[in-house]
Amino acid sequence: MITDLFSKIIPKYRFNKLTDIDVSIFSNKDLIIFDIDNTLVFSEGVETKKEIIVWFNKINEDYRCICLSNSRTIKKRNDKISQLLGCEVFLSKFKKPSKRLFKSIKEVYNIKTNEIVIVGDRIFSDILFGNLNGVSTVLVNPINNKESILIKIIRKIEKFALFLVDFLRYNQKQ
Secondary structure, three states, X not given: OHHHHHXXXXXXXXXXXXXXXXXXXXXXXXXXXXXXXXXXXXXXXXXOOHHHHHHHHHHHHHOXXXXXXXXXXXXXXXXXXXXXXXXXXXXXXXXXXXXXXXXXXHHHHOOOXXXXXXXXXXXXXXXXXXXXXXXXXXXXXXXXXXXXXXXXXXXXXHHHHHHHHHHHHHHHHO
């Protein structure tokens, strides 16, 4: 089926906002990997919404969390983001959706694949990263829409891909 072609970009869970996530999906998980840009903080920045900090602090108290970014500016921002969120920013020469990045995270944290959840706002990086590596994935809408033209184009393609998957699933049930 066509949906099989899209299976690697389909999130296991979808929520409108990060703070809408049903935290029960984190139970029995030992590591939650959060995308940074436009999931936790404004794109390419070090600021976020107060409600995200409050929500994230609670999650970070109850679960082991790390943050990741594919941004070229993450090394400049990582200390401020880590301080803001009280969470480690995992730095690597590998980028999502690299299997090498996933392998290095598993090695550093001595963790099994089935104990990991990935939360992000992009299907072609965050969700693909999780699905390629066999972990639970959570897609949330971005916290703001101030992004580069390229990212806006990619988001339109991602939105269309999700629409197509939903359409095909619906029609298969009919």
